[in-house]
Amino acid sequence: MNNDPRLLDEGDLQLVHALQIGPRLPWTVLGEILGQHPTSLAARWRRLERSGSAWITAHPLGHPDQMALSFHDVRCQPGHRRQVAEAIGRIPEVFSVEECHRDRDFMLTVISPDPTQLTEIVYPQLEDIAHLSGYESTFCTRLHRTAANWELDALSSAQRRALRAAAGPPSAPEAHPGPPPPSFGPILRVLGRDGRASAAQVAEATGLHPATARRRLQRVLDSGTLSFRCDVSHRATGYPVMCQWFARLPAADHDAAATELAGLGALRLCASTTGRSNFMFMMWHRSPTDIMALERRASERLPRLEIRETVIISNIPKRAGWHLDTDGRRQEDFVEVGHHWD
Numbered sequence: 001m002n003n004d005p006r007l008l009d010e011g012d013l014q015l016v017h018a019l020q021i022g023p024r025l026p027w028t029v030l031g032e033i034l035g036q037h038p039t040s041l042a043a044r045w046r047r048l049e050r051s052g053s054a055w056i057t058a059h060p061l062g063h064p065d066q067m068a069l070s071f072h073d074v075r076c077q078p079g080h081r082r083q084v085a086e087a088i089g090r091i092p093e094v095f096s097v098e099e100c101h102r103d104r105d106f107m108l109t110v111i112s113p114d115p116t117q118l119t120e121i122v123y124p125q126l127e128d129i130a131h132l133s134g135y136e137s138t139f140c141t142r143l144h145r146t147a148a149n150w151e152l153d154a155l156s157s158a159q160r161r162a163l164r165a166a167a168g169p170p171s172a173p174e175a176h177p178g179p180p181p182p183s184f185g186p187i188l189r190v191l192g193r194d195g196r197a198s199a200a201q202v203a204e205a206t207g208l209h210p211a212t213a214r215r216r217l218q219r220v221l222d223s224g225t226l227s228f229r230c231d232v233s234h235r236a237t238g239y240p241v242m243c244q245w246f247a248r249l250p251a252a253d254h255d256a257a258a259t260e261l262a263g264l265g266a267l268r269l270c271a272s273t274t275g276r277s278n279f280m281f282m283m284w285h286r287s288p289t290d291i292m293a294l295e296r297r298a299s300e301r302l303p304r305l306e307i308r309e310t311v312i313i314s315n316i317p318k319r320a321g322w323h324l325d326t327d328g329r330r331q332e333d334f335v336e337v338g339h340h341w342d
Contacts, residue, residue: 144258
């Protein structure tokens, strides 16, 4: 029996899994499916939020015609990691910051409205950071999987089916959307901090009339412009090891490879990219021995996958706008993602 107090108990894991499937489902619906009282579930969730172990956020989803998703390897001068990480984390377009110790000091995920904004807004901010000695960029050409696609294995198949039926299909974004209307901006900021925020909470936070807040919130939810995700501390769920791979793979194999990898473990990111490698993926693991086992299974299932580099992620100072501690627990500091899009 594992007595690590940082680990979530079975009830916590079941609630997190349910909210991964239906982040905004009412407590009454969740209670019926999980067989628990809605008030008890809400209290359990407040405890998880207060501890920083789990939280729900929303961020711009965007469309390839509307946004640029890029990855950046950053190097800094010895002895200045913390200072550089803090400065990078304050840049709104930097979606996540991952610390590592091989050929680069940090790996960044950046979301910008377009490549021009990356050049005009993000690069100057990086170049102004003291002790940052260099960076290299690659662009995402197809995003196959994100953390929003990964789920814990804490619920029965019947519960999962019931939750998906209750949540319904996600709203599909328009084929060629323009930027979100200015009226969305205040609501996007509220949902970034709390993806379960109600119309009443939106009204209180924005000063909108309750009826206006309810109408605009529904427009945002129906627009398909946001991705909602229930995030969780990696250590609290028993995944203390994080690893990212850079590989080469024929372009025609990328979609199938992403599907195959999703069945092999806790796949948190999978993307096609430009650069020396053209395919990257990141997973959480329960122990370092899982890394070799994963590589062996991947090579058996995907014989044309050529792994170029394996990188251990030692820390994630920022994820989806939130600053995290070394256990992956959410801290109070939040940087709004994509504030130039208002």
